Amino acid sequence: MGDVIEVSELTKRYGNKTAVDRLSFTVRPGRVTGFLGPNGAGKSTTLRMILGLDSPTAGSATVGGVPFRQHPRGLRHVGALLDAGHVHGGLSASAHLSALARSNAIPRCRVDEVLQEVGLAEAASRRIGGFSLGMKQRLGIAAALLGDPPVLMFDEPINGMDPEGVLWVRRLFRRLAAEGRTVFLSSHLMSEMENTADQLVVIGRGRLIAAESVRDFAARGTRRSVVVGTPQAAELAALLTAAGASVEPEGSAGAERLAVTGLPAERIGALAFENRIQLAELTTRTASLEAAFMELTADSTEYLAGQPR
Amino acid sequence: MTTLTPPALTAPLTAPSARFRDLLAAEWIKMRSLRSTPWTLALTVLFVIGSAAVATLSDHAAASGPVDFLPFDAYPTAGYWTLMLVAGTVGALTVVSEYSSGLIRTTTVSVPARGSVVLAKAAVTAAVWTTVGSVASTGSFLVSQAILNGHRTGAALTHPEVVRALAASALVAPVCATVGLSLGVLLRHAAATTVTSVFVLLMLPTMFSETDRWSAGIKHTLVSAAWKRLVQTWEPDPGSLAHTATVPGSWLVYVLWPLITLTLAVFVVRRRDV
Numbered sequence: 001m002g003d004v005i006e007v008s009e010l011t012k013r014y015g016n017k018t019a020v021d022r023l024s025f026t027v028r029p030g031r032v033t034g035f036l037g038p039n040g041a042g043k044s045t046t047l048r049m050i051l052g053l054d055s056p057t058a059g060s061a062t063v064g065g066v067p068f069r070q071h072p073r074g075l076r077h078v079g080a081l082l083d084a085g086h087v088h089g090g091l092s093a094s095a096h097l098s099a100l101a102r103s104n105a106i107p108r109c110r111v112d113e114v115l116q117e118v119g120l121a122e123a124a125s126r127r128i129g130g131f132s133l134g135m136k137q138r139l140g141i142a143a144a145l146l147g148d149p150p151v152l153m154f155d156e157p158i159n160g161m162d163p164e165g166v167l168w169v170r171r172l173f174r175r176l177a178a179e180g181r182t183v184f185l186s187s188h189l190m191s192e193m194e195n196t197a198d199q200l201v202v203i204g205r206g207r208l209i210a211a212e213s214v215r216d217f218a219a220r221g222t223r224r225s226v227v228v229g230t231p232q233a234a235e236l237a238a239l240l241t242a243a244g245a246s247v248e249p250e251g252s253a254g255a256e257r258l259a260v261t262g263l264p265a266e267r268i269g270a271l272a273f274e275n276r277i278q279l280a281e282l283t284t285r286t287a288s289l290e291a292a293f294m295e296l297t298a299d300s301t302e303y304l305a306g307q308p309r
Numbered sequence: 310m311t312t313l314t315p316p317a318l319t320a321p322l323t324a325p326s327a328r329f330r331d332l333l334a335a336e337w338i339k340m341r342s343l344r345s346t347p348w349t350l351a352l353t354v355l356f357v358i359g360s361a362a363v364a365t366l367s368d369h370a371a372a373s374g375p376v377d378f379l380p381f382d383a384y385p386t387a388g389y390w391t392l393m394l395v396a397g398t399v400g401a402l403t404v405v406s407e408y409s410s411g412l413i414r415t416t417t418v419s420v421p422a423r424g425s426v427v428l429a430k431a432a433v434t435a436a437v438w439t440t441v442g443s444v445a446s447t448g449s450f451l452v453s454q455a456i457l458n459g460h461r462t463g464a465a466l467t468h469p470e471v472v473r474a475l476a477a478s479a480l481v482a483p484v485c486a487t488v489g490l491s492l493g494v495l496l497r498h499a500a501a502t503t504v505t506s507v508f509v510l511l512m513l514p515t516m517f518s519e520t521d522r523w524s525a526g527i528k529h530t531l532v533s534a535a536w537k538r539l540v541q542t543w544e545p546d547p548g549s550l551a552h553t554a555t556v557p558g559s560w561l562v563y564v565l566w567p568l569i570t571l572t573l574a575v576f577v578v579r580r581r582d583v
Contacts, residue, residue: 051418054582072327072422080418086411088339095342100419103335105328143415 002029002150002182003064003077005050010059012045012206019045021206022059027184027199029150032177034197034214035186038297042206043186044082047155051080063151075104075147081154084136089129093120093139096128101146114142119168133160141169151182158192170196190293194218204297218292225261226268229281233258236277243271257281332420332429340403340433350437353395354445360388361449365456383453384446384478384540390511392445392478393485393533396438397506400486401493403434408497417583424575427494431571434490435483442482446475470542473556477539477563484532484563485510491570494578525552535562 005027012020020042027033037043048054050061052069060067063078071077087096097111115121118138123131128139137157144152154173158166173196177183187193193200193214200217202210210217230236233256237247245262260268265284272279340346364385404427407413420426450471489506496502510532517528528534529552538559 048414048582052421053414053417069421072425073419074421075419078418082414082418083411086413086415088343088406088410088412090343090345091339092342095338099335099338099342100415102338103332103416103420105331143419 034193079144081140397489400489487567494574529554
């Protein structure tokens with residue numbers, strides 16, 4: 001049932017600042033696609049352009065082959081949560097959703113269904129102004145689900161959610177994707193994507209850095225390293241360097257460890273055994289998505305703490 | 310908070326249609342669900358009618374001038390400027406509050422036809438303020454007449470100039486509310502919009518006199534001056550030096566202000582980033 005989100009050469013300039021720079025990528029149905037980038041990378045601007053709120057300076061963005069703005073009513077085509085704060089604090093949750101539903105000729109019963117779905121049924125008649133951020137996120141997700149749309153877009157949906165809410169939202173995204181919908185999810189937290197997304201679109205300073213599966217992204221980011229703990233650190237380090245590995249000492253004196261790259265764990269183990277070096281630890285460090293992300297976006301981070309640019 | 314077994318989503322919703330009356334209904338839901346709406350409207354009506362009562366009572370106590378009926382007594386400037394002020398401001402806040410909270414983005418994603426959203430908001434606002442204006446204006450007249458009738462100086466509701474004054478005082482509310490709403494769309498900021506609508510609707514006419522032709526010409530194109538002309542039931546003194554606006558011209562001002570500002574708002578909202 002899903003539709004493809006197609007972004008092509010999308011560019012947005014504000015004065016002489018380029019927020020989004022010739023960005024092209026495709027988001028396909030049936031999976032969760034993460035949209036990653038450091039703060040200020042242009043994620044929200046891109047989402048707003050896909051949703052027709054901002055017009056691009058150049059390039060185009062389509063959903064299901066047409067620019068989203070061409071639809072007279074949107075909720076049955078795309079459900080979106082851009083910011084949980086985009087509500088009127090004086091309205092009740094059900095009034096807010098009823099107005100949205102009515103504008104799109106969606107039956108009133110759907111409001112109760114989505115409130116039930118996100119766990120806000122009991123808070124339906126309460127004013128949104130008194131909601132916590134986590135509850136507002138749930139309300140925003142409810143609004144996105146109203147029209148039962150084939151495409152769903154969420155900007156930082158887990159901000160302010162408690163751990164139980166995070167688990168719930170992850171399961172929900174997976175289920176929506178399993179139903180064949182296109183689920184596009186932005187975040188600046190890599191760790192979140194690791195557990196939720198199948199595909200990644202990574203941007204930095206408005207430019208595309210990567211568009212591939214989560215596994216490929218993690219693998220290409222960091223070379224695998226092996227951590228070796230040994231009382232004969234100096235001896236082993238010399239041996240490993242001679243065998244072509246690069247060695248970085250880690251830890252404190254007395255409990256020294258070596259971070260080894262360029263040799264697999266079994267070769268290191270064999271070398272140590274042949275040379276009668278005692279090993280206290282031998283661990284392969286799997287490349288973390290977080291590390292890959294940091295490494296790839298290091299050059300494109302908009303605001304770096306403590307470093308003049 | 311999460312239900313253990315979330316209900317499955319219903320079957321795909323069928324046949325999307327884009328009817329304008331759904332937008333009207335949606336805007337009406339938003340307006341009537343705000344707790345502040347009925348309070349604001351009720352207090353405004355009470356204040357306007359109260360001001361008519363006070364004006365009639367004091368005019369009668371002073372017993373100045375001929376005992377001819379003056380519908381003017383029912384429509385004191387203090388009361389109706391307040392009506393214009395509140396209508397303009399509340400009309401502006403209808404859209405400005407959406408911009409300041411960001412709700413406008415949620416609204417625009419659900420209804421990408423931005424011009425239609427502005428028109429629906431304007432229609433609902435105009436309808437609500439026509440009701441408020443009618444209640445206030447009729448109430449003012451009846452209260453004022455009740456006081457005057459006690460002294461057998463009242464006039465009938467069917468008097469043609471009474472009808473004109475009544476209609477002009479009722480319709481000034483939706484005119485101001487629509488102008489305020491349109492300015493809200495154009496300016497988007499609460500303070501800027503409120504100040505501008507008060508200035509344009511109320512302050513600007515006081516800057517111009519009716520003694521110079523050019524000055525009167527400007528004054529006669531402004532809303533509160535047009536209202537004043539329409540509730541004035543006596544004919545201008547031919548010997549007077551003042552330039553007086555015509556009645557049809559004043560009605561035209563009532564039509565053109567909302568029409569032009571709303572057209573501008575729809576034009577701009579389509580082109581600007583949300």
